[in-house]
Amino acid sequence: MEKLKEKLKDISKYHQIMSLMHWDLETGAPERSFEYASNTLGELSGKIYRMETSEEMGDLINKLTQKNEYDNLSENDKRIVDLVKKDYERYRKLPEEFVKELTKTTSNAQKYWVEARKNNDFSIFQPYLEKIVKMSIQQAEYLGYDGNRYDALLDMYEPGMKTKELKGIIEDLKIRLVDFVNDLTEKGTKPEEDFLFEKYDLNKQKEISIKVLELMSYNFKAGRLDVAAHPFTIRINPGDVRITTRYQEKDIRDSFFSTVHEGGHALYEQGISNEFVDTPLYDGASMGIHESQSRFWENILGRSYDFWKYFYPEMQKTFDQLKDVSVEDFYKAINIVEKSLIRVDADEVTYNLHVMLRFEIEEALINERIKVEDLPKIWNEKMKEYLDIVPENDSVGVLQDVHWAHGSFGYFPSYMLGNLFSAQFYHKMKEEIPDYDKMIRRGDFSSILNWLRSNIHKHGKKYEPNELLRKVTGEKLNVDYFMDYLKEKYSKVYKL
Numbered sequence: 001m002e003k004l005k006e007k008l009k010d011i012s013k014y015h016q017i018m019s020l021m022h023w024d025l026e027t028g029a030p031e032r033s034f035e036y037a038s039n040t041l042g043e044l045s046g047k048i049y050r051m052e053t054s055e056e057m058g059d060l061i062n063k064l065t066q067k068n069e070y071d072n073l074s075e076n077d078k079r080i081v082d083l084v085k086k087d088y089e090r091y092r093k094l095p096e097e098f099v100k101e102l103t104k105t106t107s108n109a110q111k112y113w114v115e116a117r118k119n120n121d122f123s124i125f126q127p128y129l130e131k132i133v134k135m136s137i138q139q140a141e142y143l144g145y146d147g148n149r150y151d152a153l154l155d156m157y158e159p160g161m162k163t164k165e166l167k168g169i170i171e172d173l174k175i176r177l178v179d180f181v182n183d184l185t186e187k188g189t190k191p192e193e194d195f196l197f198e199k200y201d202l203n204k205q206k207e208i209s210i211k212v213l214e215l216m217s218y219n220f221k222a223g224r225l226d227v228a229a230h231p232f233t234i235r236i237n238p239g240d241v242r243i244t245t246r247y248q249e250k251d252i253r254d255s256f257f258s259t260v261h262e263g264g265h266a267l268y269e270q271g272i273s274n275e276f277v278d279t280p281l282y283d284g285a286s287m288g289i290h291e292s293q294s295r296f297w298e299n300i301l302g303r304s305y306d307f308w309k310y311f312y313p314e315m316q317k318t319f320d321q322l323k324d325v326s327v328e329d330f331y332k333a334i335n336i337v338e339k340s341l342i343r344v345d346a347d348e349v350t351y352n353l354h355v356m357l358r359f360e361i362e363e364a365l366i367n368e369r370i371k372v373e374d375l376p377k378i379w380n381e382k383m384k385e386y387l388d389i390v391p392e393n394d395s396v397g398v399l400q401d402v403h404w405a406h407g408s409f410g411y412f413p414s415y416m417l418g419n420l421f422s423a424q425f426y427h428k429m430k431e432e433i434p435d436y437d438k439m440i441r442r443g444d445f446s447s448i449l450n451w452l453r454s455n456i457h458k459h460g461k462k463y464e465p466n467e468l469l470r471k472v473t474g475e476k477l478n479v480d481y482f483m484d485y486l487k488e489k490y491s492k493v494y495k496l
Contacts, residue, residue, distance in 0.1 A: 001077055004060045004084065007051065009278040014048050019236045025107065027226045027244060034111045042104035049099045053091045061085050076281065079462055083280040093142045102135050106407040113405035114229065120395045122376050129404055130372045133365055136409045140366060150363045153410030157287040158417060160464050163363060166413055169420070170356050173479055178386075180486065181349055184337045188494025191332035198321045200252045208318055209245055209259040212311070216263050216297060217449055218243070219270055230402045231258040231344075233265035233294075238277050241269040252319070253334055254345070257298050264297030265290060267449065271457030285456075286465040287411060291418020292425060293452065299348050299419075300426050300485070301448070305331050306440040335493045339387040341396045348419070349486055350387065355416040357382045358401070362409050421469060423482035425456070428473045 018041060025037055051057070063069060064081045073081065091099075109128040116125035140152035148163040155161070209225060228244035235241045243266050245259040268284055276282040284290035301307055305327075312327040322330065337347045343354040361378060364370045370378055379398040380390050391397030403411055430436050433447050440448075455472045463471060470476060490496075 001064065001073065001081075004064065004081070005279065007057060007060065008080075008084070008280070011048055011051050012278040014044055014051070016237045018044050018048075019234055022107075023234050023236065023242055025110070026228050026230075026232065031111065034108060038104050038107035041107045042100040045103035046096055046100040049091060049094070049096050052087060053096075057084075057088060058092075061088055076275070076462065080279050080281060083461065087280070090143060093144065094139065095142075098135070098138070098142070102139065102407060105131055105135060106405065109405045109407075110402065113399065113402060117395050117399045120393045120399075122394045122399060125399065125405070126372060129375075132404065132407050133372055133409075136407055137366055137368065148363075148367070150366045150410065153366065154413065155410075157408075157411050157414050158465065159286055160466055161288075161413070161417075166359065169477070169479065170359070170416075173352060173416075173420075173483075174356060176479075176483055177349065177353055180483075180490075181337060181339065181353070183496065184349065184490060184494045185339065188337075188490075188496050190338075191336055191493065192329060193333040193336055195321060195325050195329075196252055196333055197250050199249050200319055200321065202247045202249060204318050205247050205252070205255045208315065209255055211314060212256065212260055213243070213263050215311070215443060216260070216267060216445060218263050218266055222270060223266060225259070231262050233262045233269065235269045238274065238282070241266045257302060257334075258344070260302045261294045261298035264294035267297070267452070268293040268457050271453045272460040273458045276460045276462075281460045281462055283461040285459070285461055285463055285468045286417075287414035288417030288421055289456065289465050289468060291414050292421035293418075293456065295415075295418045296422040296426060296452075300422060301440065301445075303331075303335055303348070304440065306437050308334075309441050310443040332493050335490070337490060337494070339389050341383070341389065341391050342400055344400075349490060352416045352419055353386045355412050357386050358412040359416075362404070362412065366409055417465075417477075420477060420479060420482045421465075423485045424469065424473050424475075424478060426485065427481045 021037055021041055021044075025034065029037065061081065061084060064073070065085060070078065070081065105128070109125070109132060112125050112128045116122060136153065137149070140149045143152040145152040150163045154163060154166070206225075210220075213225065214220070222239045223241045223243060226242065226244045227246060229246065231243075231245045233241065233243050243259070243262040245255050245262060247255045268290060272282055272284075284293075308327055308331045312322075312330060315330075316322045316325075335347065337349045339350060340346055343351070343358075346354050357379075361370070361375070361382060365372070365375075376394050376398050379394075383397070384390050403409075429448070429451050433439070433451060436448070439445070456468065459468065466476060
């Protein structure tokens with residue numbers, strides 16, 4: 001087992017280099033560096049591939065999975081062996097040249113996505129996306145699947161989840177969400193929000209971002225805050241988990257909620273048990289579980305009345321524009337429900353509809369039922385179907401997300417699952433922390449963070465997502481918790 005752990009430690013060092021390079025490419029690397037950096041990333045991914053699929057690695061796995069060896073391992077070591085074996089078998093199915101080419105292609109494609117978005121011209125990005133889709137289909141074929149080709153990609157982000165199960169969840173949720181959105185927008189009273197869009201000083205916004213991260217207990221000695229076009233969190237190493245956000249002068253919400261969202265991801269990364277460092281357990285249980293942490297901090301806590309009862313005086317002190325706006329009016333304004341164009345700006349009620357739309361499109365792309373060249377048209381049709389609005393251009397339509405440029409097909413459902421997981425965790429948390437509401441009003445998040453640390457964070461990837469959910473809440477995924485949470489909160493905001 002020690003030999004395997006030494007190998008994993010070596011692999012971890014290369015991942016650290018790649019993470020640092022990815023962070024650099026997204027936070028200000030000069031334009032001319034992209035091609036060279038993409039080639040280097042391709043070579044590094046090839047190096048990792050060779051290490052993870054070497055005969056020596058295969059021999060170690062074979063030895064450790066022999067019954068007499070395996071039975072004597074600790075529970076954590078058994079899980080490490082299981083995950084290494086799964087990755088080994090998966091990577092062995094992918095030719096090395098394919099892995100290198102995919103990394104190079106996706107690293108390079110990002111700059112064309114940025115250019116296409118800036119110029120509102122899908123055709124700039126189209127040839128690169130066509131190549132990525134083709135390679136993603138090839139990847140799924142190499143990996144193999146039972147039934148739906150999309151399952152092979154979905155499993156990389158949400159282990160154990162199948163397309164069929166996902167479609168069942170969506171079917172249940174879609175009707176209930178669309179009906180509730182219509183009730184709110186047609187029968188409810190929409191709050192005032194104009195004051196959110198005045199001119200807010202960017203430096204002061206940054207000050208608030210730092211203050212709220214400190215309040216959340218994000219460790220700045222083991223991380224930093226930067227700016228990126230598409231906010232993200234990345235772990236460079238166990239002592240370096242970096243956050244990015246973005247600032248808009250005329251929308252105070254964007255930087256605040258992006259920062260809190262990414263802070264939620266970072267707290268998860270900073271809270272994984274140190275005994276798992278340099279092993280596959282030093283990771284989130286799945287992307288859906290990871291999203292549950294960011295969505296909890298951003299929405300369930302960060303958009304709650306109790307939180308703003310505590311934090312709003314800080315906002316009023318920082319921004320003169322808010323001095324005559326009551327905390328009640330501010331709270332209602334940041335919880336407005338509307339059929340909007342941009343996923344990352346969507347409210348809690350409509351957000352999952354944006355995700356469902358993307359899932360439908362990418363599942364159809366991977367199964368070759370639609371073509372990349374038709375994406376702008378299909379996107380607009382789906383927006384009309386789900387949200388009854390049509391984007392005026394591709395920059396606020398099909399080009400708004402970076403995920404497909406990264407080749408992250410199968411990732412989007414994690415956002416929806418994260419919302420569902422977070423509501424279920426929240427329900428359990430409130431049962432176990434009786435003074436939850438009072439603590440938030442005092443700005444004391446220690447019990448909440450401790451609950452998340454001991455129930456979710458510290459376990460890393462020790463459990464499969466469904467296993468972790470059942471362990472923490474005592475039941476499998478239940479959509480009712482999410483819908484109950486939305487109805488209780490938004491019926492009051494909209495005076496239904």
